[in-house]
Amino acid sequence: MNLNLVNLKGKVFKCPDNVDTDIIIPAKYLNRSDEEYLGQHCLESLDENFCKKVSKGDVIVAGKNFGCGSSREHAPVAIKASGISCVIAESFARIFFRNAINIGLPVVELKNASKLFNMSDEVEINLAEGIIKNLTKNAIHKIQPFPEFLRKIISVNGLVNFARENLL
């Protein structure tokens, strides 16, 4: 995820609390690891038409503890490959949060996120400025800036580049 990605814009797909990684991508699809395949089955246990409903750039808005459960990186990979540009949640389970940062899927914590957005609201996110705009409701929400250490990983688009540049 690049903080200078200023053009994150799309409509909201809402998810409940405690969406676990089995719901995001169940084990029956973990016998493959190609992104496109995983993307095609993203969140189908929650909504079998998820992939038909979302377009490139759309944003997931979820309740608390998004991504709990298994450590499968296939979960953020599937979300990213489905075209989702950012996940906003009231809180994230820690392994999912790490994985998302590591592979460059923008993830943002926002208090009361579930209450602030409805399904299909138009939303625009400016990560550099830390601002989320709900265009449908004409509301602006400030987000907490990432800690310095994470910004370093984020600024090089993920952990692979960070490791390559700093740790080898």
Place this chain on the structure above:
Amino acid sequence: MNQTITQKIIARHCKKNFVEAGEFVLAKVDFALSNDVTSPLAIKQFYKIFGEDKRPKVFDRTKVAIVLDHFTPNKDINSAQQNKFTSEFAKKFKIKHFYDGGCVGVEHALLPENGLVKPGDIVIGADSHTCTYGALGLFSTGVGSTDLAVVWATGNVWLKVPETIKIIYKGKLNKNVFGKDLILATIKKIGVDGANYKTIELTGEVIKKLSIFSRFTMTNMAIECGAKNGIIEPDETTFEYLEQVQGSRFKVQSWLKSDKGAKYCDEIEIDCSKIYPQVALPHLPENSVNVRDLEKKIYIDQVVIGSCTNGWLEDLRLAARVLKGKKVNRSVRCLIFPATPRIYMQALKEGLIETFLNSGCIINPPTCGPCLGGHLGILAEGEKSLATTNRNFVGRMGHIKSEVYLSNPVVAAYSAVRGYISES
């Protein structure tokens, strides 16, 4: 400065005397683990780290384990392809602890059993239940494939030093209450995200008397309340177990405990005398109730006894004691998964396998099996399974309209006989 055992372990691995909760550090890793689901993605990321211009190298081939335990024996062509890919990687980089074929066991039972993880270590695994090893007094946590690839390449992991919740278990254990019931009751109390990003340090008189296997069951499920790691200070029980598996006496390190005055973000007391055998209802591990309080009979189609939570020899003994001389109900499929080949062999020698077969159980190879909906016991629409595993999420064991209930092995065995969830 006074520190918790978790802080102390992390500090030692980044050459500091003190680390503070919330601080980001780069820590040295003593042991790295992955399985057949998480390795393929990790391998791809590993090669990307080195790119075209650098020669790929594993930081220390003797400190890496790859266990093909989720979809083996290969369940379908795609799994076979993935496992072939992972096997080639393991051979190319001469990974010392590569478990395939007849060596396969459930990873989190296999590593302790082979003496690969020890008190004071930092163990990083691309599997969320890596937190299991904390029962031995070490820091272990689950990560994704990219984090693991970086560990393979550099021997390091980035960590945010967690705050610690101290959980003190008091009182006397009721009949047929084990580590599983204590941890289910704990998750119910604090919620599935109650320890998100945090450490849970399990202490108190009850923990001191608990077997090492019940302790493993508890730290195994630390992740089910969101914890980064679960940890228990090593004691004589730990050292006896280590002596058994390592063949030599572990040198006790006096620093391996929390300082008096260490800072905890919360302290929770649990009165174990109020805990009875538990069952977690669908679809979250926090939904546990006393089995005796179930108002209606919950009829089940399947019982699973095994997994990294409850596939230990002690668990098989408990189940066999219930099943001896009894028959599994004709409407139930009762699946047994000894966690490792060694546990399987010992169960065979002790006559447990014979007991299971006589009762009408199905004996399976030492793998994760249906726990994550992989294979060997997938549920149909509307079916219910009682399992000694760790997760009862929607669709976890098969069809999205199937249900999983979680319990200890004694409740599982009684329920297999009755045909409905029962503690006697």
